[in-house]
Amino acid sequence: MRFDTLAIHAGQPPDPAYGAVMTPIYQTSTYAQKRIGEAEYDYARTANPTRTALQACIAALEGAKYGLAFASGMAAIDCVLRLLKPGDHVLASNDVYGGTYRILKRVYEAVGVEASFVEMSDLAAVEAALRPTTRLVWVETPTNPLLKIADIAALADVLGRRGAARPLLVVDNTFASPYLQQPLALGADLVVHSATKYLGGHSDVVNGLLALNDGELFAQLKFLQNAIGAVPAPLDCFLVLRGIKTLHVRMERHCANAQRIAEWLAAHPRVERVLYPGLPSHPQHAIACRQMRGFGGMISFVVRGGAEAARQVAERTRVFTLAESLGGVESLIEVPAAMTHLSVANSPLAVDPALIRLSVGIEDVEDLIADLDQALRY
Ligand code: P1T
Numbered sequence: 001m002r003f004d005t006l007a008i009h010a011g012q013p014p015d016p017a018y019g020a021v022m023t024p025i026y027q028t029s030t031y032a033q034k035r036i037g038e039a040e041y042d043y044a045r046t047a048n049p050t051r052t053a054l055q056a057c058i059a060a061l062e063g064a065k066y067g068l069a070f071a072s073g074m075a076a077i078d079c080v081l082r083l084l085k086p087g088d089h090v091l092a093s094n095d096v097y098g099g100t101y102r103i104l105k106r107v108y109e110a111v112g113v114e115a116s117f118v119e120m121s122d123l124a125a126v127e128a129a130l131r132p133t134t135r136l137v138w139v140e141t142p143t144n145p146l147l148k149i150a151d152i153a154a155l156a157d158v159l160g161r162r163g164a165a166r167p168l169l170v171v172d173n174t175f176a177s178p179y180l181q182q183p184l185a186l187g188a189d190l191v192v193h194s195a196t197k198y199l200g201g202h203s204d205v206v207n208g209l210l211a212l213n214d215g216e217l218f219a220q221l222k223f224l225q226n227a228i229g230a231v232p233a234p235l236d237c238f239l240v241l242r243g244i245k246t247l248h249v250r251m252e253r254h255c256a257n258a259q260r261i262a263e264w265l266a267a268h269p270r271v272e273r274v275l276y277p278g279l280p281s282h283p284q285h286a287i288a289c290r291q292m293r294g295f296g297g298m299i300s301f302v303v304r305g306g307a308e309a310a311r312q313v314a315e316r317t318r319v320f321t322l323a324e325s326l327g328g329v330e331s332l333i334e335v336p337a338a339m340t341h342l343s344v345a346n347s348p349l350a351v352d353p354a355l356i357r358l359s360v361g362i363e364d365v366e367d368l369i370a371d372l373d374q375a376l377r378y
Contacts (some may be wrong), residue, residue, distance in 0.1 A: 003061065003179060004248045011056025012241065023053045023241055025234045046226045050234040054209070054241050058199075061178040061244070062191050062211035066218040068225050069209055069237060073174065073194025074099050075230035076208030078107075080136070080170060080190065082224050086112025089131045091167070092138035093120045094349060095146040097194075098341040100138070100172070101349055117349060120150035121284050127158055134167045139188075142175045142288075145300050145336040145357045147275045149284035152291060156187025168217075174198070174327075179251040181292045184213060197327025198297075201243035201250055205236045250329065253362040254297030260365050261358070261372070262299050270309075270376045272354075275300040297360045298326060300336075303376070307353035310335045312378040314356055319363060319371040326359035331368055333358055 012023050026049045033039040041047050051069050059067035070076040077100060090104060094117040104115035118129040120139050137159060141150040152171060159166050170190045171183035177198040183191050193199060195207035212218055262276035277288035278295030288295055303309045314322055320333040324340050334340060337353040344350055
């Protein structure tokens with residue numbers, strides 16, 4: 001089946017108990033066992049039917065064999081990082097979500113896992129930054145918040161040349177969603193999602209997902225999912241499943257609205273620079289054209305006038321809500337340096353304080369442009 005059909009049906013046959021068309025919210029912590037050990041489900045941290053449906057759904061959408069669901073995107077990221085031991089090294093994009101930077105530098109470095117950051121679109125720089133101890137290469141594409149694009153297939157080739165010492169290629173696919181980009185087909189080993197964003201799509205749930213093909217790696221991660229226990233509630237799984245049913249329709253509109261707004265911003269006298277992979281001026285526009293079906297709903301731009309100007313604009317919009325997060329049907333605006341990326345302040349990954357990030361929603365684009373127009377007249 002094709003993507004749009006999978007989004008609605010994958011992992012969700014009518015419920016075997018009563019034929020419910022919508023996957024029921026199995027709000028139970030435990031399950032009756034016929035005899036000791038004789039039960040499909042035994043305890044809800046280990047497995048829950050609503051979660052099973054979501055895990056099957058994300059696997060289908062990413063073209064993966066296996067899916068795993070977590071209480072948040074950070075819990076999914078943490079589960080992957082638990083594969084590492086003291087002395088191991090992670091090579092990550094030099095622009096990542098502030099929380100990803102924070103967990104690498106403040107949580108994992110404290111237990112002896114090293115992290116360094118590189119420009120992932122520069123393959124020679126990536127090759128030079130790999131160490132004998134590199135176990136994971138952690139890629140965001142598009143990155144948060146600078147919308148840089150990395151060539152996943154080219155990175156997989158670089159890593160493939162390392163033979164048995166090949167690190168795992170992990171792609172955080174949150175900004176693209178599986179509708180726009182499928183990293184496993186391009187050679188990635190593991191896909192990470194903050195399903196809080198486009199997959200959920202309605203700013204009403206926090207959730208994280210993994211998708212992968214390797215059976216041994218899946219067994220390790222599934223063990224960790226249960227052993228650590230950062231699992232999502234059944235209601236949260238239901239909400240993500242419901243959100244995913246319209247993912248393909250929403251993404252088309254996010255992309256169309258964002259393209260219009262990016263072009264409009266690029267021509268605005270108060271805007272210094274627009275970062276959007278759909279603009280031919282974007283340095284990796286050609287890679288984005290090759291590896292993505294569309295360019296997504298996220299735009300960042302630098303306003304003339306520095307941090308104060310950025311604050312003014314972000315606080316003056318009326319349709320765009322001033323808020324962290326992204327990927328919902330409603331448009332959001334934020335200043336990463338002061339909000340989502342506070343944890344990279346004073347680091348080499350520090351973000352320009354005049355940078356504004358938009359999560360373009362699916363409202364009427366003329367209303368969105370009118371709103372930005374009045375906000376830019378500060
Ligand atoms: O918030 P949570 O569901 O735990 O997901 C963390 C996360 C992981 N990866 C990326 C690329 C992300 O953007 C995020 C969360 N980001 C925001 C909350 C934000 O506003 O950028």
